[in-house]
Amino acid sequence: MKVQCPNCKTRYKMSGSKTSEKESKVICPKCLTRFSIMPDFKTKKDTSAEYDYYLPRNKKFVSTATGHIPQWGAWILIFVGALLLMGGVWWFVDTQRFLAKAQSSPGIVIDLIEIEDAGTAPKVRFREKTENSEIVFVSKSSSSPPAHRKGQSVTVFYEPKNPENATIGGFYSLWLFPTVFSFVGAMSLIYGIGLVISRSTRHFK
Ligand SMILES: [Zn+2]
Numbered sequence: 660m661k662v663q664c665p666n667c668k669t670r671y672k673m674s675g676s677k678t679s680e681k682e683s684k685v686i687c688p689k690c691l692t693r694f695s696i697m698p699d700f701k702t703k704k705d706t707s708a709e710y711d712y713y714l715p716r717n718k719k720f721v722s723t724a725t726g727h728i729p730q731w732g733a734w735i736l737i738f739v740g741a742l743l744l745m746g747g748v749w750w751f752v753d754t755q756r757f758l759a760k761a762q763s764s765p766g767i768v769i770d771l772i773e774i775e776d777a778g779t780a781p782k783v784r785f786r787e788k789t790e791n792s793e794i795v796f797v798s799k800s801s802s803s804p805p806a807h808r809k810g811q812s813v814t815v816f817y818e819p820k821n822p823e824n825a826t827i828g829g830f831y832s833l834w835l836f837p838t839v840f841s842f843v844g845a846m847s848l849i850y851g852i853g854l855v856i857s858r859s860t861r862h863f864k
Pocket residue numbers: 664665666667668669687688689690691692
């Protein structure tokens with residue numbers, strides 16, 4: 660059952676089918692209005708000095724704005740957040756593992772390749788050290804506007820046994836996506852958990 664503060668319209672969830680035989684006098688923690696909750700959950704302003712209790716005081720979660728996200732919405736936020744966070748962390752570990760066995764070599768951006776709907780990706784030439792052969796690859800990370808220009812010197816990380824598996828060093832091509840995934844995942848997870856906690860603390864007898 661929901662009761663609404665007659666002054667600021669903040670809604671509070673109440674457990675049970677009935678408050679008590681008589682009315683309960685409460686204070687809205689948000690606007691400090693005193694009001695009565697009748698046994699049928701109707702409310703009316705009541706300025707009398709004595710009151711039974713404050714409604715749950717966690718102001719952060721009692722606003723009507725979060726009141727409209729249903730319980731399953733909070734669980735979806737938690738589920739999707741956990742998936743994104745795990746994906747982001749896995750991506751970090753994978754990049755770290757790649758760098759641990761990678762060789763680095765100076766390279767040069769020889770061209771910018773248009774990728775459909777994804778901006779441009781730099782085409783890079785470098786010399787790998789094992790066979791001393793020249794390798795050309797197109798970076799997996801593309802962007803709009805381009806993150807590199809033609810003729811730019813870059814550091815290339817590559818797998819010594821498979822030098823075609825190469826990537827440009829730097830935050831953008833190595834760490835941006837794992838960071839974004841982890842951050843968005845963590846935010847969604849925290850927000851979802853906050854919603855679930857706020858729902859359970861809003862119940863009162
Ligand atoms: Zn109020």
